[in-house]
Each structure stands twice: as structure tokens, then as C-alpha cells.
Amino acid sequence: MSDDHLIEHRIDQQELLRGHFLHAFRDTVRLPNQKTATREYVIHPGAVMIIPLLQDAQGLKVVLERQYRYPIGQVMIEFPAGKLDAGEDPWVCGQRELLEETGYTAGEWARAGVLHPVIAYSTEVIHIWFARGLKLGERHLDDGEFLDVFTATPAELLAWCRDGQVTDAKTLTGALWLQNMLSGDWPLTWQSIA
The missing domain is CATH 3.90.79.10 (Nucleoside Triphosphate Pyrophosphohydrolase)
Structure with a gap:
């Protein structure tokens, strides 16, 4: 079974913060229905x-x-x-x-x-x-x-x-x-x- 109908694709990215520990971004994504949305998230080292x-x-x-x-x-x-x-x-x-x-x-x-x-x-x-x-x-x-x-x-x-x-x-x-x-x-x- 394909997950294509669920996957979002990044079309733009903006760095919000580069800290000592965390790195935050705001991405613009294309949704499966071809509309766009924003996603804010943090990169964490694990x-x-x-x-x-x-x-x-x-x-x-x-x-x-x-x-x-x-x-x-x-x-x-x-x-x-x-x-x-x-x-x-x-x-x-x-x-x-x-x-x-x-x-x-x-x-x-x-x-x-x-x-x-x-x-x-x-x-x-x-x-x-x-x-x-x-x-x-x-x-x-x-x-x-x-x-x-x-x-x-x-x-x-x-x-x-x-x-x-x-x-x-x-x-x-x-x-x-x-x-x-x-x-x-x-x-x-x-x-x-x-």
C-alpha cells in the first residue's frame, strides 16, 4: 500500500533559530491535495x-x-x-x-x-x-x-x-x-x- 496520499513535500524553508542545543525551522509544504501549509519544527540531536x-x-x-x-x-x-x-x-x-x-x-x-x-x-x-x-x-x-x-x-x-x-x-x-x-x-x- 502506498503512502503517497499522506506525504507532504517541502517547497521552502526558513531557519528560525540556531541555538547551542536546538535548531528550529519553519517550512512551507505542499499537501497531498496540492494546497500549501507551514510546519514549524525543531531538529534535535537524539x-x-x-x-x-x-x-x-x-x-x-x-x-x-x-x-x-x-x-x-x-x-x-x-x-x-x-x-x-x-x-x-x-x-x-x-x-x-x-x-x-x-x-x-x-x-x-x-x-x-x-x-x-x-x-x-x-x-x-x-x-x-x-x-x-x-x-x-x-x-x-x-x-x-x-x-x-x-x-x-x-x-x-x-x-x-x-x-x-x-x-x-x-x-x-x-x-x-x-x-x-x-x-x-x-x-x-x-x-x-x-
């Missing part, structure tokens, strides 16, 4: 989110963060995540971000998939990785980065998602992956780090 699994004497827990997010003016509960550097492999980025933000390294990793958190106005793609076999070391936060690291059971996290305490799109998607992985419905292929 990111990685890690779902760290910590097994302790009380059972399975996930490692989470609390971080103030300026655009919405709230402290948010999130899985560890960070932006990709230019040309950086997502798995390498995941290892770097897990250590920098939480102090943990992981003995095993599993790629879950990707998500596009804001498809209406951004090119952002977030690569989802699970990590287990965690060992705690010293974290190395970026200059100007402030966050709390804590653990919760999967049931606690899912209750916070249900009750609206967790509203971050990537963390909600991560909770869905976690729930389905734990039920056996979405199996993962684990890789050990030598």
Missing part, C-alpha cells in the same frame, strides 16, 4: 534513556531521578537519560549517561527500541536501553546539572504513572517496556560487557 534494574535483598528495583525541568517549572521523576553527542553510538551514550548521572555501571545491557516523544514538532528520537548487574561508583554530573537519584519498585513506579506523579513521556514509555519485559511479553536480548 538521546538515550536507560532503565536500570537493581536487584537487592528486598527484590527488584529501578533506578530513577528527580530533576527540575525549567520549561514546565517542575521537579520530574525520570529514568536516567541524556543527549547523544555528534556521531556517538547510542549504547556508548547510555553507558556514559548512566555513570555520569547515577554513578552506576552495568554488567549487562539490552536494547529495547526507540521512541519519538514529540512527533508533531521535533525530530527527536530516544533510544531505550535496559541495564542490569549494576555496581555503584562515583557519579560525574555535568556542570550545572542537579538531580537526586533514588530507587523504587516496579509497582511503585507504575502506581506513580497511573496516578499522574510521573508524566514524562519517555519515562511513561519506559514503564510500559518494563511492565511488558517483566511479564515476559516483551523479551530482551542481554549482552554482557567484557
Whole structure:
């Protein structure tokens, strides 16, 4: 089946902003019915989110963060995540971000998939990785980065998602992956780090 009846074609482009982190454009597009419209969107470098699994004497827990997010003016509960550097492999980025933000390294990793958190106005793609076999070391936060690291059971996290305490799109998607992985419905292929 062809998607031609849905596809829009750019006929003009205007740069709106070239920031340190984001690049914004306003494009004029030709719609499938031959009319024109404008589309404003942001080019994003991409990111990685890690779902760290910590097994302790009380059972399975996930490692989470609390971080103030300026655009919405709230402290948010999130899985560890960070932006990709230019040309950086997502798995390498995941290892770097897990250590920098939480102090943990992981003995095993599993790629879950990707998500596009804001498809209406951004090119952002977030690569989802699970990590287990965690060992705690010293974290190395970026200059100007402030966050709390804590653990919760999967049931606690899912209750916070249900009750609206967790509203971050990537963390909600991560909770869905976690729930389905734990039920056996979405199996993962684990890789050990030598």
C-alpha cells in the first residue's frame, strides 16, 4: 500500500533559530491535495534513556531521578537519560549517561527500541536501553546539572504513572517496556560487557 496520499513535500524553508542545543525551522509544504501549509519544527540531536534494574535483598528495583525541568517549572521523576553527542553510538551514550548521572555501571545491557516523544514538532528520537548487574561508583554530573537519584519498585513506579506523579513521556514509555519485559511479553536480548 502506498503512502503517497499522506506525504507532504517541502517547497521552502526558513531557519528560525540556531541555538547551542536546538535548531528550529519553519517550512512551507505542499499537501497531498496540492494546497500549501507551514510546519514549524525543531531538529534535535537524539538521546538515550536507560532503565536500570537493581536487584537487592528486598527484590527488584529501578533506578530513577528527580530533576527540575525549567520549561514546565517542575521537579520530574525520570529514568536516567541524556543527549547523544555528534556521531556517538547510542549504547556508548547510555553507558556514559548512566555513570555520569547515577554513578552506576552495568554488567549487562539490552536494547529495547526507540521512541519519538514529540512527533508533531521535533525530530527527536530516544533510544531505550535496559541495564542490569549494576555496581555503584562515583557519579560525574555535568556542570550545572542537579538531580537526586533514588530507587523504587516496579509497582511503585507504575502506581506513580497511573496516578499522574510521573508524566514524562519517555519515562511513561519506559514503564510500559518494563511492565511488558517483566511479564515476559516483551523479551530482551542481554549482552554482557567484557
